[in-house]
Amino acid sequence: MIQSNESEIYKTIKQAILQQKLRPNMQLVEDVIAESFGVSRTPVRNVLRRLAYEKLVTIIPNKGTFVSCPAVMEAKEVFEMRRVLEAAAIRQACNRVNDEHLHRLQSLIDEEQEAHAQGDMFGVLQISGDFHLKIAEIAGNSYYHRYLEELISLTYVIIAFYGHKQLMCCSSDEHSHILSALQQRDEHAAEQRIARHLTLIEQSLDFDEAEDMPTSLTDIFKEVRSPS
Numbered sequence: 001m002i003q004s005n006e007s008e009i010y011k012t013i014k015q016a017i018l019q020q021k022l023r024p025n026m027q028l029v030e031d032v033i034a035e036s037f038g039v040s041r042t043p044v045r046n047v048l049r050r051l052a053y054e055k056l057v058t059i060i061p062n063k064g065t066f067v068s069c070p071a072v073m074e075a076k077e078v079f080e081m082r083r084v085l086e087a088a089a090i091r092q093a094c095n096r097v098n099d100e101h102l103h104r105l106q107s108l109i110d111e112e113q114e115a116h117a118q119g120d121m122f123g124v125l126q127i128s129g130d131f132h133l134k135i136a137e138i139a140g141n142s143y144y145h146r147y148l149e150e151l152i153s154l155t156y157v158i159i160a161f162y163g164h165k166q167l168m169c170c171s172s173d174e175h176s177h178i179l180s181a182l183q184q185r186d187e188h189a190a191e192q193r194i195a196r197h198l199t200l201i202e203q204s205l206d207f208d209e210a211e212d213m214p215t216s217l218t219d220i221f222k223e224v225r226s227p228s
Contacts, residue, residue, distance in 0.1 A: 002198045005037065005039045005043045006043040006046055006047050006158070007034045008225075009033065009037050009039070009044060009047045010047045010050060010051070011041060012037075012086065012221055012224050012225055013051060013056075013220075014051065014056060015045065015068060015122045015224050016120070016221065016224045017056055017156065017160050018122055018125055018156055018159075019121070019122065019160075020162055020163075020219075021161050021223065021224060022066075022067050022152065022220060023067060023131075023160075023161070024067050024068060024069035024157065024158075024160070024161045025064050025066055025067060025069045026066065026067045027064050027065065027066050028048060028064070028065045028067065028217065028225070029064065029217065030044050030045065030065070030067065032216075032218060033217060033218045033221075035218070036201070036217060036218045036221045036222075037221070042215060046085050047072060048065045052065070054153040055068055055150060055153045055154045055157065056068055056153055056156065056157055061166040065188055068154075068157045069153065069157075069161065070157055070158050070161065071157045071161075072207045074095065074154075075158040075161075075162060075205070075207065076202070076207075078151055078154045078155060078158060079155075079198055079199075079201070079202040081151060081207070082148070082151050082155070082198050083194075083195050083198050083199070085136075085144060085146065085147060085148055085151065085219040086132065086135070086136070086194050086195075086198065087149070087191045087194060088139075088144070088196055088197075089141070090135055090139070090181075090182070090190045090191055091136055091187045091188075091190065091191055092139040092140065092141065092144075092184060092188075092193050093135050093136075093138040093139045093189055093190075094181075094182060094185045094186065094187045095185070095187075096139065096140055097138050097185070098185075101134075101138045101184055102179070102182065104134060105131065105134055105135070105175075105179050105182070106179060108127055108130055108131045108175075109131070109175050109176055109179065110176065111127050112124055112127040112128060112131070112175065115127060124196075125156065128175070129155075129156075131150045131175055132148065132152060133145060133148060133152065135178075135182075135194075136148045155201075158205065159201075159205065162205040162206055162207055163204065163205050163206070168190075174193070174196075174197045174200070175197075177193050177197075178190065178194055178197060196218050
């Protein structure tokens with residue numbers, strides 16, 4: 001039951017961040033969250049620690065837990081680092097990719113398109129991240145996957161803060177172009193396409209926008225958990 005509660009709390013809070021309902025710098029009060037889900041503070045603390053590990057929230061000793069708030073410079077550095085890391089990963093992946101890998105990447109693109117058709121933007125973001133992580137996994141260097149996982153979590157927060165809901169996901173068409181380069185084992189084309197893809201995401205963000213959306217945590221969680 002505890003694990004089930006933690007899973008629901010984790011998914012709800014993460015989804016609320018990605019859907020721009022929980023805004024950067026908003027405090028996540030343990031007592032309020034526990035009361036909203038009808039649980040003790042223990043599973044709430046576990047979830048907040050997990051979200052902090054993923055860089056989605058920041059825990060400040062003696063102050064509390066807050067939704068992460070990346071500065072503009074940090075946001076740009078995240079995309080710069082992703083371009084460097086993913087370019088290296090995809091070059092290596094071109095030399096290691098096999099038919100099973102290609103099939104899995106195509107399955108992720110199909111799942112992404114289905115989620116998009118259903119209007120499941122949370123699902124689209126999750127699957128998109130899995131697509132990029134799969135390429136890092138194919139590259140065969142565990143550090144690519146480890147550091148990219150952290151950068152993708154930071155990207156979620158950046159998009160939640162600086163993005164527009166209609167522009168919150170990667171294009172499955174762009175992923176298809178990346179997959180095509182991998183199928184051809186074309187390192188140069190693959191590197192160019194993934195770099196262009198990340199640049200387009202960065203360019204879609206509005207770094208001048210810092211809109212506040214004050215709403216109670218309880219109301220936010222109710223909205224996220226209620227059927228659409």
